Amino acid sequence: xxxxxxxxxxxxxxxxxxxxxxxxxxxxxxxxxxxxxxxxxxxxxxxxxxxxxxxxxxxxxxxxxxxxxxxxxxxxxxxxxxxxxxxxxxxxxxxxxxxxxxxxxxxxxxxxxxxxxxxxxxxxxxxxxxxxxxxxxxxxxxxxxxxxxxxxxxxxxxxxxxxxxxxxxxxxxxxxxxxxxxxxxxxxxxxxxxxxxxxxxxxxxxxxxxxxxxxxxxxxxxxxxxxxxxxxxxxxxxxxxxxxxxxxxxxxxxxxxxxxxxxxxxxxxxxxxxxxxxxxxxxxxxxxxxxxxxxxxxxxxxxxxxxxxxxxxxxxxxxxxxxxxxxxxxxxxxxxxxxxxxxxxxxxxxxxxxxxxxxxxxxxxxxxxxxxxxxxxxxxxxxxxxxxxxxxxxxxxxxxxxxxxxxxxxxxxxxxxxxxxxxxxxxxxxxxxxxxxxxxxxxxxxxxxxxxxxxxxxxxxxxxxxxxxxxxxxxxxxxxxxxxxxxxxxxxxxxxxxxxxxxxxxxxxxx
Amino acid sequence: xxxxxxxxxxxxxxxxxxxxxxxxxxxxxxxxxxxxxxxxxxxxxxxxxxxxxxxxxxxxxxxxxxxxxxxxxxxxxxxxxxxxxxxxxxxxxx
Numbered sequence: 001x002x003x004x005x006x007x008x009x010x011x012x013x014x015x016x017x018x019x020x021x022x023x024x025x026x027x028x029x030x031x032x033x034x035x036x037x038x039x040x041x042x043x044x045x046x047x048x049x050x051x052x053x054x055x056x057x058x059x060x061x062x063x064x065x066x067x068x069x070x071x072x073x074x075x076x077x078x079x080x081x082x083x084x085x086x087x088x089x090x091x092x093x094x095x096x097x098x099x100x101x102x103x104x105x106x107x108x109x110x111x112x113x114x115x116x117x118x119x120x121x122x123x124x125x126x127x128x129x130x131x132x133x134x135x136x137x138x139x140x141x142x143x144x145x146x147x148x149x150x151x152x153x154x155x156x157x158x159x160x161x162x163x164x165x166x167x168x169x170x171x172x173x174x175x176x177x178x179x180x181x182x183x184x185x186x187x188x189x190x191x192x193x194x195x196x197x198x199x200x201x202x203x204x205x206x207x208x209x210x211x212x213x214x215x216x217x218x219x220x221x222x223x224x225x226x227x228x229x230x231x232x233x234x235x236x237x238x239x240x241x242x243x244x245x246x247x248x249x250x251x252x253x254x255x256x257x258x259x260x261x262x263x264x265x266x267x268x269x270x271x272x273x274x275x276x277x278x279x280x281x282x283x284x285x286x287x288x289x290x291x292x293x294x295x296x297x298x299x300x301x302x303x304x305x306x307x308x309x310x311x312x313x314x315x316x317x318x319x320x321x322x323x324x325x326x327x328x329x330x331x332x333x334x335x336x337x338x339x340x341x342x343x344x345x346x347x348x349x350x351x352x353x354x355x356x357x358x359x360x361x362x363x364x365x366x367x368x369x370x371x372x373x374x375x376x377x378x379x380x381x382x383x384x385x386x387x388x389x390x391x392x393x394x395x396x397x398x399x400x401x402x403x404x405x406x407x408x409x410x411x412x413x414x415x416x417x418x419x420x421x422x423x424x425x426x427x428x429x430x431x432x433x434x435x436x437x438x439x440x441x442x443x444x445x446x447x448x449x450x451x452x453x454x455x456x457x458x459x460x461x462x463x464x465x466x467x468x469x470x471x472x473x474x475x476x477x478x479x480x481x482x483x484x485x486x487x488x489x490x491x492x493x494x495x496x497x498x499x500x501x502x503x504x505x506x507x508x509x510x511x
Numbered sequence: 512x513x514x515x516x517x518x519x520x521x522x523x524x525x526x527x528x529x530x531x532x533x534x535x536x537x538x539x540x541x542x543x544x545x546x547x548x549x550x551x552x553x554x555x556x557x558x559x560x561x562x563x564x565x566x567x568x569x570x571x572x573x574x575x576x577x578x579x580x581x582x583x584x585x586x587x588x589x590x591x592x593x594x595x596x597x598x599x600x601x602x603x604x605x
Contacts, residue, residue, distance in 0.1 A: 042585045057583035059534070072599060083527070 041104035043067070043085060049290045051093055051245040055085045055102055064144055066105040069096050076109050076247070079291045086291045088247035090125060110140035111255050113262035118206070121223060121237040124248050124255035129239060130223075141258040143251060147313040154319040156353075157383045160271065160328050163199030163441020164192060166371045166434040169393040169451060170400075171356055174384025175205075175269050176317025176326040180348055182333045182340070183358030187370050189332050191438045192356065193273045194222065196330065198229050199441035200271060205328075206263045207231070208272045210256035211239040213249050213279030229439070249283040257314050257327070264318065264325035272315070276332035277308060281344045298343045308344075309351050340375075354378035367435060373400060386493040388448050395455040396430060403427020422460075429459040432467040445489035446475055449482075452500070453507050461511070473510055482506050534582040537565040540589070541577045544569060553577065557586075 043058035053075065061067075067075040067087050073095060079086030089096065090109075111126040114137035121130040124143075128134060156174035173179045181189045197207040209226075211219045219239050226232045236259060240252035253274045260270040274280070281304055288301035296302050308331075315329035333348050338359065340346070349355055354377045363370035382390060402423050410416055410424060433454045436442070442450075450471055453459055462470055478486055485502050489495065537560060539545075539553065545567055554562045560581065570578075573589035580586075 037586055037588065039584045039586050041583055043583060059583040070599075071602065 041106075043102045043104070045069075045096060045098050045100045045102060046084065048093065048096055048098060050286075051247045052086060052088055052287060052290050053093070053096060053102075055087065056083070058085045058102070058104060061085060061104045062108075064108045066107060066109055067102045068105055069102050070100055071095055074105075075102065076251075078287070079293075088250070088287060089245065090247055090251070093245065109143045109251070111143060111258050112137040113139050113141050113259055117236050117259060118234060119232045119236070121219075121239060123244070124238060124240050124251040126255070126259075139262070141262050143254045143258050145258065145261065145314065147310070148316050148318065148322075152316075152318055152322045154317050154324075155383070156317050156326075156380050158269075158317075158326075159384045159386055159389075160196075160205065160269075161199055161203060161444060162192070162196040163443070163447075164195055164369060165436055165442065165447050165450065166369055166373070167192070167356060168385075168444075168447055169389060169396055170373055171354065171371070171376045171378040172381065172385040172389070172393075173328065173330075173378060174317075174380045175328050176315065177354075177378070177380050177384065178312045178315045178329040178331065178352040179378060180331050180333060180352040180355040181358070182335060182345060182349070182355050183370070184335055184338055184360050187358035187360055187363045188368060188438070189334070189358060190218075190222070190275055192358075192369055193275060193330055193332060194225060195439060195441050196271065197226065197235060197273070198231050198439060200234065201229075201231060202443075203269075205234070205269045205271050206260075207235040208256050208260050208270065209235060209237045210253050210272065210274050211237065211241065212252045212274065212276060213240065213242050213283060214275065216241045216243065225439070246283040246286050249280065250287060253277070253280055253311050257311060257329075260327045261314065264327050265323060267323040267325045269325060270327045272327055272329050274311075274329065274331040276334050277348060278334045278344055281307065300343060304344070305347050305351075308348055312348075312351050353380055367431065368438070369436060371434075373434075374404060386444060388444065388489055388493050388495040391495050392448055392451040392455055396451055399423075399426050399430050399455065403430070425460055426454075426457070428464060429462070429467060430454050432464055433459070433471070435468070442475075443486070443490055444493065445486040446478065448489060448495060449474060449478060449503055449507075452495070452503055456504075458507050458511055470510065474507065477506060477510065535561075535564055536581070537562065538580040539565065539567045539577055540570045540573055540580070541567070542569070542571045542573055542575055545577075553579075 041058055041060055043055035045053050046056050047054040061077055063077055063080065065077050067077065069075060073089060073091045073093070075087035075089050077085055077087045112135050114135065116135055116137070120128060120132060120135065122135065123129055126135055156176040158175045160173045160175045160177070162168055162173060167173065181192055183189050193209070197209065200207055209222065211222070219237070219241060223232070223237060226235055238252055238256040238259065240248040256272055256274070260272045263270045281300065284304065284307050285300050289295060289299065293301045312329055312331060315327045317326040318324055331348060331352065333345050335342065335345055340349070357372045357375040358370045359372045362372060385393065403426065406420055406423050407427065410420060433450055453474065459467060459470065482502070485499065489499060550567065557579065573591040576589040578585065578587050578589050578592070
């Protein structure tokens with residue numbers, strides 16, 4: 001025993017000697033180096049405002065460069081005039097006073113990115129907000145980046161399943177598309193976005209939820225919800241809440257997009273939700289007014305269009321040559337009393353590839369999700385829809401369009417012919433089918449089954465308030481008896497004649 | 512009192528020009544008065560700078576070493592600068 005111990009001790013001694021030798025060598029090397037002479041760019045703070053400082057000096061600073069104040073507080077140059085430089089402060093600006101020195105760091109703002117971000121809640125600088133370990137990564141991505149050009153892009157033709165019947169059938173969203181979710185407060189905008197995240201569990205899509213200017217309590221609820229449905233494993237939350245400075249709120253969506261670009265460059269499909277861009281525009285307006293930029297319509301600065309267009313343009317689908325990844329953007333805009341013609345809504349509507357319009361009246365009438373099918377569009381449309389869905393949704397669209405026309409018309413007529421009654425009946429049933437409880441996304445096959453039943457008239461004889469029950473029973477039976485059918489349709493994404501026959505058999509047992 | 516806009520713009524122009532002129536000067540800060548040999552050594556070391564317009568100032572708060580300023584550019588070779596960098600590093604580790 002004693003012999004062993006001394007042997008171990010010997011080995012230990014030799015090892016530590018080697019270590020000490022190495023230390024001495026590196027120290028010697030460092031001492032031999034001559035002190036580097038670096039010419040620094042220095043500025044002096046002349047004015048401090050809410051989250052923004054104005055500086056003198058800094059003659060050779062670049063737009064977007066980072067500045068370092070005392071105690072390591074970092075600023076970001078966003079304004080340059082003949083005499084002064086304006087910078088937003090990322091962090092605690094109460095520490096900075098007039099006369100303080102600021103040093104230009106010579107590089108632009110970037111966030112650390114890595115796979116470790118999955119399942120985390122971070123602020124726009126990549127610092128954790130969930131009490132977890134700091135995200136260390138050698139790879140950083142620039143927050144402001146020019147969107148990929150035409151050559152690197154590819155047509156959007158792969159569907160992104162939201163799991164919401166009304167959207168997947170009528171307003172299909174493709175991977176790489178930008179689809180706006182717009183509506184008044186309390187109409188279920190965030191719910192649609194969260195349901196979409198929940199549905200990506202089996203779809204191999206990384207989801208980034210960017211909360212801008214929201215209540216901390218709401219963000220906490222969202223995190224809890226995602227954890228409950230085990231959706232945090234493939235999600236990242238970037239949050240700049242209402243308590244954070246406007247600078248953070250302004251940076252949040254760009255930062256979220258930069259994180260998305262990291263995963264896109266790895267060939268993955270990414271979904272980014274910006275909740276919401278109205279508050280983002282507000283924060284930019286506040287910054288611009290403090291910087292004394294000329295105010296335009298609704299006191300927004302002149303470049304408020306570019307503010308959102310440069311962000312949403314970064315959503316794209318890359319060609320296979322460049323990895324084939326994609327970023328799908330779901331920006332959210334809150335309107336006041338359904339006013340779509342306000343400044344920010346019209347801007348973002350014109351930037352995006354379509355919008356999902358949610359209405360208070362529909363919401364109160366019990367149609368949830370409260371999607372106004374007439375005003376909602378997807379400019380990518382059918383190219384981003386699976387064949388199975390196209391087969392059933394084509395008829396559905398027609399049914400609904402005819403129903404809308406006739407419903408408005410038939411209010412004044414007392415006697416209706418059989419044909420009209422049939423259309424009206426079908427329309428009410430299809431409208432019922434479009435209803436869906438929140439946090440319960442459906443798979444492609446489940447959606448197809450219900451819509452097939454509706455378009456083929458199996459619901460015509462069922463009373464309106466029994467339709468929900470029928471749907472639940474159908475789903476239960478499909479899970480019990482039609483497991484194979486669900487699997488084949490979900491995999492092949494086509495509805496064969498045989499599949500249809502089998503579905504018919506199952507539905508007939510219910511009716 | 513209303514200020515004549517003409518006077519105001521002239522004044523602004525004058526001040527800007529003054530600042531511009533000042534920027535051409537090189538300021539050298541040192542904790543004690545440098546003798547000619549030291550000055551020559553500095554000039555030799557930084558021969559890419561234009562030393563025709565140079566001002567040598569004394570500032571004992573920098574403790575040791577020198578600081579060379581030209582416009583907003585600054586080369587900090589003072590003990591004070593090194594120490595504040597060190598305190599910053601310690602603060603970050605903390």
